[in-house]
Amino acid sequence: MGNYQNQQILPEVSFEEKGKELNVRGKVRSITDYLQYIQSKSKRINTESQIALPIPETLSLYERLNASFNSLTEIQLNMPFIFPHLTYLDLSHNNLYFLPDTMGLFLHLEILILHHNYLKQIPHSMVQLDKLSKLDLSNNMLITLPKSLGEMKSLQKLNISHNKIRELPLSLIECSSLRLILACDNLMENPPQNICDRGSKPILDYFKQKRLDGLSNQKPPKSNFKFPRQQWNHSPTNVPNPDSPQMKYIQMQTHTTYVPSRLKTPLHFPPNSTKLDAHVLSDKITGLIYGAAVGDAIGLAARWMDPDECQFYYDKDLKYCNIRQDKHRVFWSPGDWTSNFDTMVLVLDSLIAWAGVIDELDFSKRLKYWSKHGFPELNDTKGTVPSFTIQEVLKQQSFEDDPHLAAEAVLQEGYLQDPINSTTENCTLDPCLITPPDEYFFNDNSAVVRAAILGIPYFYNLSEVANNSVRICRSSHNHPECIASCIAITVIIALLLQGSHDLNNMGSVRALLNTSAFHANPYLKTDEQNNEFESVLSVTSLKSLNIREERKMTHTYKPLGCAALAVKTTKGYREFISDLVLEGGDSASNACVAGAILGCRLGYLQLPSDWLTELLPQQVSWLNVKVNSLLDMLGLP
Template sequence: MGNVTTSDLPTEKQQGVRTLLDLSRKLNYHQYVKHVNNEDLNAGSLTALPWTLLSSVSLHGGLDASFNSVPEIPKDLPLHLPHLTYINLQYNCLTTLPDSISLFFHLRTLLLSHNQLQTLPASFIHLSKLQKLDLSHNCLTELPQDIGNLQALQRLNVSNNKLQNLPLSLGTSQTLQLLLAVSNKCCMPPQQVCNQGSDVTLNYLRTQVPNGVPSSEHATPKFNTFKRKRGHVLHASVQNPHCARSLYAQEQTHTTNTTSRNRTPLRPPPHGTKLHADTLMDRVLGLLYGAAIGDAIGIATELMTPDECRFHYNAETLSYSDIIRDKHRVRWRPGDWTTDFDQTLLLLESLLKWGGVVDELDFAQQLEMYCRVGFPELGDTEEPLVGNTIQRVLSDPRYLQDPHGAASRLCHKVEDQDDVLFEYCDNSCLTRTVVLGVPQFHDLKEVSANAIRICRATHHDPRCLATAVVLTATIALMLQGSYDITKDESMEELLQVSMATGRQHLSRPAHLKAFEHYCGLRDYKSIEVWAPHQNQMTFCFKTLAAGLVALRSKQDFRSAITELVMLGGDSNTHASVTGALLGAYWGYRALPHDWLNDLPEPQASLLNTKANALLDMMGIP
């Protein structure tokens, strides 16, 4: 066993009372680079621990076999080195640990960074003397839920893995002093919390476990899995998702022939995004479903005052089943979305119909028909309730031939275009335009042009145009992946680019002043989402401000949307647009499980079909 003999073993080094068995390789920088790039397999690297270690019982107190190519720890090793207090197997090829790892009864330090570990055995938590544990730079997707019960653990490093959450048991530990979890994919705590360092991460976990006991609500966070049904858009030889992902990656790096543009017209060009295919899909789906559930939960408080919201609902348990039935809300079944997200579906259908091309004439035709019959396939039996601006512009006899002209004529009927007038700058055009952050997301100019084209199909006011551009540009930039949106300063840079893109469409001083005011707000209450007049409640800049506040905050999807909804006003539109932004930020996996799963089956089925078709057009496996 192994590729060294007894004579090859190094001289033992003194480590306290006992000795350290040093099997590590001493590398210079050039050798280090070769090692981490797997280019030195024949350069004296151990491919297994020496068999002599298992031939007798040793009194060694430490083992250092770092910078080798050891793929596993022999399950009998604890029986032959029972006194180890220190193990260093960093920079090896470990993929698993044996269950017998728990038999190192005296182990205090375990260093396993830069391996390929994917899971930890359940027995791991029985290392009762373990004080320092380094699992960084591995492939872990989860940790044992009771890892916080390690009795002596003081320092834990799990950075640079693929963790989706940190067990709440870590928040109950009475000994843990340092927790590093940067560069993972955590939803709980949010990754941007983990990236701020140990103190912030530990404080967050401890706030989730009042009285030191994890609640059943938070003990096992649920993550959504989208049922991807791929169409015939990839080469016939691609038979499974893993091959499909490989093909996608190759196409993005010019290492294979690309799929047909006729089948995937929205496939990003090579290097059009820095995101992995799974992450890109997660954000696109998060945008769509975030907008849908934001609208569906937001209708609970539409047109209510904040006091009425608090009277009717408990913010901590808000669900579709809680939505009261009154004169306004009786139009929708619990969990159904409103005309806001219906418009998103109309535009999505137009995109799919025209191979990813944005066509305002086709959208206008679909909108006109929708306003007469709704979505019969979703059980609509009455005319949809649409905003005043849309009603008025559709009444223009030339609307279907020239929707832009109809919107312009309506806007110019108002002589005074001062910023205090909200008549035709409502937010009913915004929920549909957020989806335009997806097609051609790699080209900000094209994204902005598409947003203007579809916004002007009903709304001509420059404030609406500027808002639509900011929203779509923000989504496009998040999909490009060039900004580390888990960091506050990087997110602010992204938002400044988006705001600058939208600001170009404003010229009136009053409009610019209002734009800067709303873009600079940092909390929901400052937006004054409820107002005595509906025109003021639906002002487009208020919806924009709500979305920007949410992205700048460190709140998870449910908390941010609930806080916004509990302020009433035009809550469903605000929540739909904000839900799209937060969905693109957090991803589909992190959306509230109950809000997602409790969508009515016809609505969920229709959206699933449209979402899969969009992913097909983007060439995403």
């Protein structure tokens, strides 16, 4: 990567708005100019210089922009925010190899011209360009197109000629607005290239026939992987005595005089709390829990690996049975989740036992017991404590009586783990790598991985959600960044369950994330902390998140950034989680949190069936009882 340069061919650009169009087209006015440009363009490919279009520093009202013939190598991430009103954008005849994910934020764009570049793929976010009617991608190096390309609502004309594409997305079959498609000179297998070379009508006829064939062969959808819902008369409780202190406490907290009746559905929500149907809400809550479990289990595959190791050991199609067995992974059977999801279950168990009341003292006792014994009903002998922060907090004498005090003491006393002691060989719990060398703690991710479940109770009251998040987070992690990230995750979950945001609209997505930031920001102490927090929620790609950042792989903001991307993505669960896991780093923690968000967003029925059915059967049966109890408490079908 070289330094940014403004190419000499670019004219002096004045951003004084004298009209609706900004034309900074390169000076190519004749065949001689064109040949000279092509020659100079090919030379620049071999240089390290990066050429970006000079853009104004403040918002512009231009509606058309022509930046062709400029040998541009990069489109700035903030371009949609500087030119928010563009309806026409011509970036043809440049040296673009990729486009930023923010291309999907040109909300008013109707025509996009990208021919004669070096694009190998286009970002999935472009599918969100709801007003785009004409897209020219010809004369590039495209190999594939987004599978969801046909979901573009207004696409009428598409040119992908002169690329290396092997098949057109099947979603184009359902694109009712598409009127013209050009796909000559590719490597097409579906439709066959000889059909594509004959023009638009044969391609559209081919799609039409495919659609008719699909309708004639269509079978009713199977429900083999529907969650096994069981409803009981009341939620199980560890304290059946209505006169016990626990029942008195629940009576006081839930403001009811008839505790046995209230215990049937202690978390039943008020009318108009959500715009979602009860069955949809039930599916999303189940999806949240199993999305986290699956993400943690499949995320173990690449934990602590670098991208080269990920590519060496795994294909894109991740399977539990193919997880490499080494000195870290050998302690978990294929299809088992790790301590990340274990600690989320501890919160769920406490929630169920206390009939919906969040109690940090009960949670701390469960965490202490689990650290020594694991879950005996699953044949555990002890729990693998997920972080050095939790290890130190558990050592505090005050932990079970006042976990907040214990966590604050650890933070203030400044325990710092010697990096050499955080390696596999020196691990005091198991001969497995828990935290990579040179990682600091106090602000690690072991609190945020258990947080998502706290977005379910009282999801209609964001202040209550935030307060509950703080109480459980501070039971082990009292760092402001940990508290803020836990609040952000739970508020995102609560807003997803309210169902008031259109997740196909980037403006609505930003509003959702801004609301989560609003509730989290008060717990951050400095402007620097606030700015970093905002930048994490604004992340646009896994690359920009820098998951393997030195000394920060286990930082609480890494799963938070993955969660923000999960809210924004147009990908399905399998594709997004696979991409995330194969980045390496703390992939189990990142996929656990992002999996909870995606599972809540998409629902249980949209989770990959093989990743669900290949979880360890004993664990699944055990977890199903808990999920059914929670749904009973919410009064959901």
